[in-house]
Amino acid sequence: MTQRSVQWWRYPGYAFGVLSNDKSFRKNPLIGHPYLNELGLHRERVRLAAGIARNRRKFLGRSLDQAEREQFERDGFVIRENALASDVFGRIREFLKNEPLPAREMRQGQTVTRMIPIGPQALQRLPDLAEFSDNRSIADLVRYVGGCGGDPIYYIQTVIAEPARKEADPQTALHADTFHSTSKAWLFLDDVGPDDGPFVFVPGSHKLTRERIEWEYRQSLIASNDARAHHADGSFRITPEELSKLGDYSPRKVTVPANTLVVADTYAFHSRAVSFRPTVRVELHAYHRGNPFNPLPLSGMSMIPGIKDRRLDIFLAMSDRKAKRDGRVPTWRDVGECTAYSEPHI
Incomplete structure (x- = not known):
């Protein structure tokens, strides 16, 4: 079979991707086709996704405090202090400082991100973690901010x-x-100051203004050939001037x-702050x-029994197999057991 025929057989999958979260x-x-985007493919995907998320939030926000809904509508993120009971928070923090758990690490330039799944093994060793991963109030907020139903994925994250x-x-x-709207949540285990590599967010940039949709349209015409890999993959970068x-x-x-707890819509512009000194930031993290x-x-995924706490382990196992098949190192490398506060291994 020729390479050309293989590529043509893939087009039904590419077309399905247009109707999914493929980016x-x-x-x-198809997503990167200059002519289709000149006709408005990307622009209309953005508009349609924003409208659907807005409609879903009408249902998802019913259980939330009005002040938090208003904060999100204004800023695109919500800050909730004293998110866990102080005794529970203290036990979680002490455990993660001293007890090793199976971990993965990824390096991006000067930064190492460590991921420790909050799955059956971690929950068995520290049941208090369920106060975060099974917390209805936190999950409802994550769903609302992301404008999406279902269950978030939870893990312990260290940024070094x-x-x-x-x-x-x-x-x-x-x-x-x-x-489109997505949500991430960080429940910080330590104070985060301005020099600790904090999360940087652009308040209000989650709103789909006329200027934003026009900027999205312009990017869509050239993104497929952009030298910035993340930009070409649909995670658009923006300069301060833009x-x-x-x-x-x-x-x-x-x-x-x-x-x-900080919960943010990551369709809004955001980043990590540049660190000018060695820093370690540890948080309970949710992704949706x-x-x-x-x-x-x-x-529909939420309806499959027994999968909620295992989705991240399943994803990592599948990623390992794919990397092995392709003869490359996995993006998230298995570094064995370590504490959340350990030195990096890669």
């Missing part, structure tokens, strides 16, 4: 900055994760005390992204 202009030739390495971390550039042309926006460092074109405020 790569480089990997999907090593500025002496000099290589740039691509996550320190302002960017949107994808073309941002200033979209409206009166000012990036803000999100500095908070320990035991604070679904099909932006599903009109219902629920997810």
Whole structure:
């Protein structure tokens, strides 16, 4: 079978991707097709996804405090202090400082990100973790901010900055994760100050303004050939100069005390702050992204019994097999057991 015929057989999958959360202009030739985007393909995907998310939030926000809904509508993120009971928070923090768990690490320039899944093994060793991963109030907020039903994925995240390495971390550039609303949550285990490599967010940039949709349209015409890999893969980067042309926006460092939950719509522009000294930031993390074109405020995946706490382990196992088949190192490398506060291994 010729390479050309193989590529043509893939087009039904590429077409299905247009109706899903696929975002790569480089990997999907329909999503990245200059002529289709000149006709408005990307622009209309953005508009349709935003409208569907807005409708789903009408249902998903019913259980939330009005003040938090208003904060999200204004800023695109919500800050909730004293998110866990102090005794529970203290036990979780003490355990993660001292007890090793199976971990993965990924390096991006000067930054190492460690992931410890909150799955059956971690929950068995520390049942208090369920106060985060099974917390109805936290899950409802994550769903609302992301405008998406279903269950988030939970893990313990450590971000380690090593500025002496000099290589740039691509996550320190302002960017949107994808073309539609998604949500991430961070429950910080330590105080986060302005020099601790904090989360940077552009308040209000989650709103689909006329200027934003026009900027999205312009990017869609050239993204497939952009030299920035993340940009070409649909996580659009934006410079401060470009941002200033979209409206009166000012990036803000999100500095908070320990035991604070931050939930953000990562369609808004955000980044990690550049660290000029070695820093370690540990948090309980939730990630939530679904099909932006599903009109219902629920997810079929949530209906499969016994899978909720195992989805991340399943994803990592599948990623390992794919990397082995392709003869490359997995993006998330298995580094054995370590504590959340351990030195990096890669």
